[in-house]
């Protein structure tokens with residue numbers, strides 16, 4: 001069993017606290033051995049924590065593995081079920097060799113996630129507690145909603161959606177910025193059993209169109225424009241273009257509900273399609289503020305969220321109601337050591353899974369007070385986050401390493417100018433956090449007193465998989481530490497054989513967990529091929545991982561053709577297909593390279609069609625093409641002109657070589673003998689500086 005990897009004696013928090021490695025903080029230097037740097041929670045923290053010792057964790061973890069049904073049904077019983085689930089808590093086939101992959105949790109249980117987030121908490125006396133604080137892009141612009149007020153607004157939207165014919169199981173696309181209306185819309189869909197598909201409002205019209213065409217929504221919900229930093233973004237124009245595009249594929253959108261955001265754009269300046277478009281503010285307030293709940297089966301879909309894979313077509317990750325509810329609530333409570341008095345802020349956008357599980361569902365299921373921030377984290381300056389932390393007395397702050405690194409670069413004066421004394425737990429997600437960024441986050445932002453939960457998980461997993469429990473054990477900067485309850489991570493070699501003890505390899509998961517995704521929308525075969533076939537018997541994460549001598553997990557990044565730019569997953573194939581859609585691009589190969597702030601940057605090798613000359617204009621035009629097709633966040637950092645690409649005789653591009661060229665590790669090109677034309681490499685190196 002997994003348990004033997006964890007030696008609890010070594011994890012005993014003794015209250016000694018952490019001695020900051022100042023040299024490492026200042027110089028960003030790695031210690032001789034990161035594995036030996038233990039950062040202990042203080043005794044005061046551990047004493048008050050939900051899980052306060054390695055022994056308590058071990059006891060709970062052991063139970064979750066040995067008796068998952070008992071463990072999870074006890075937790076699930078804390079929620080409201082109109083009808084309890086059937087005999088089986090979990091029914092799964094996790095092995096492709098035994099037939100179709102199937103994961104079911106609490107099947108037969110009848111519930112509603114919106115009801116559990118709002119009505120249940122209000123009945124428990126939280127009606128007047130603030131559910132959402134909203135902080136606008138412009139300092140000074142803000143608002144708040146109590147649990148009762150939030151429920152009223154959710155019901156109005158739910159009634160409207162019902163009125164326009166949205167029924168249980170129907171898809172609704174949401175393309176909104178970080179305003180309260182975004183979680184409101186998600187909850188309204190959940191209330192009536194509709195399936196929301198939130199598309200990050202930084203995606204281009206073409207990406208949005210692709211998603212509309214795939215899930216055929218009954219309505220698209222958007223906003224006319226938004227300001228992030230100083231820049232207004234005309235969201236409605238993007239939606240118009242996307243709806244036009246998908247109409248060409250025969251998918252029409254009958255209703256487009258538009259939130260009027262006068263701060264960014266005047267109503268009269270918003271382009272309008274009569275009969276299809278309707279202003280949110282003109283209709284929603286007219287609907288009653290109560291709305292009966294549509295009770296759904298635990299295994300009915302809750303939402304669809306598209307994510308990047310290793311082919312050009314995004315994958316519609318499908319999560320269902322019951323298991324996702326139980327899992328996000330539980331992980332939130334333990335990984336952040338949540339207490340009812342906390343003020344919680346997660347900087348992620350609801351357009352990504354982090355915003356689904358840990359802005360909306362996980363926190364609200366716990367009756368938490370959540371801060372929603374509309375703007376850019378460094379607007380008007382690099383101190384904005386800490387200004388917000390002080391203003392709302394934020395106690396749990398959850399963000400991404402890319403933001404930590406960029407703020408680190410701006411200097412600590414922006415941080416130390418603010419008190420930050422309300423902070424008690426910090427969190428990190430999206431990519432591995434490098435130890436020097438971890439230490440800066442810990443020492444400078446958290447004044448060396450707030451544990452950091454470095455949460456490893458994925459869109460597919462629904463919630464945290466490997467994460468510290470902040471009061472329970474010592475942390476190691478840069479390690480996501482140990483598995484959450486019920487999770488059995490295994491590290492396998494190339495052949496899919498589990499390796500024990502200190503090792504590195506491919507990170508897989510044995511057995512299902514309540515928050516696991518159930519399928520890829522409309523493509524169960526791709527679900528099985530991508531995740532369950534590479535290593536039969538396991539879920540394959542796509543990540544590499546090392547387990548050290550003390551059983552700590554160190555994520556080493558993607559092992560497939562996915563790049564992680566500022567915590568955003570981008571398939572190399574998506575960027576390549578955008579590039580080759582340019583009439584003058586013959587071929588493109590994209591790899592990730594190390595980037596100081598973004599974690600990884602996008603490096604594109606481009607072969608032009610015959611006789612087209614290289615030019616600065618063309619370079620810009622190629623980058624623009626990617627911005628237009630995917631979104632600004634996917635724009636290549638570097639275009640490397642390639643007279644030819646290194647290919648095997650069977651025509652497969654050897655990315656390994658391209659990665660080395662991109663990172664200028666020219667003496668590590670390795671074996672090039674299988675190349676069809678070894679000269680290509682020499683040419684590429686010569687072109688490196690062009």
Ligand code: 6R9
Nearest residue numbers: 429430431432454455456457458459555569
């Ligand atoms: C939640 C989220 C998933 C990929 C995942 C991995 C990387 C996320 C991480 C991490 C190391 C962490 N990742 N959290 N790597 N340490 N704490 O980001 O979901 O957008 O689906 O990305 O992100 O590579 O496979 P998603």
